[in-house]
Amino acid sequence: MGLYQSSQWAERGFCKQCGSHLFYRLKQNNQYFMPVGLFDSSEGLVFDHQVFIDEKPQYYCFANETKNLTGAEVFAQFASPE
Structure with missing residues (x-):
């Protein structure tokens, strides 16, 4: 996994092999945002x-x-x- 510092307040995680976007993290509160397509099931989301x-x-x-x-x-x- 790779990390890209996209701004002073957030970073993006990506796969180093294929480049797929894995998450967006807010540094201030350590909150993650992830594409729903990463999950096998959307049940419970x-x-x-x-x-x-x-x-x-x-x-x-x-x-x-x-x-x-x-x-x-x-x-x-x-x-x-x-």
């Missing part, structure tokens, strides 16, 4: 947040209610002050 909602295509919609954050809200919430 809860889809409750969407980020960068202001950049999604209009036709892209999910059936369940989620907490929606714009890009500005994501940066305000998770970016540490410089």
Whole structure:
């Protein structure tokens, strides 16, 4: 596994052999975000947040209610002050 420091406040994990994205980690609180496709089963997973909602295509919609954050809200919430 490889790590890429994508910003002062987050890093990305990837497979060194194939380059697949494995996770996104917020340094501030050690919170991980992983693509659901990494798991063999989605049973027990809860889809409750969407980020960068202001950049999604209009036709892209999910059936369940989620907490929606714009890009500005994501940066305000998770970016540490410089």
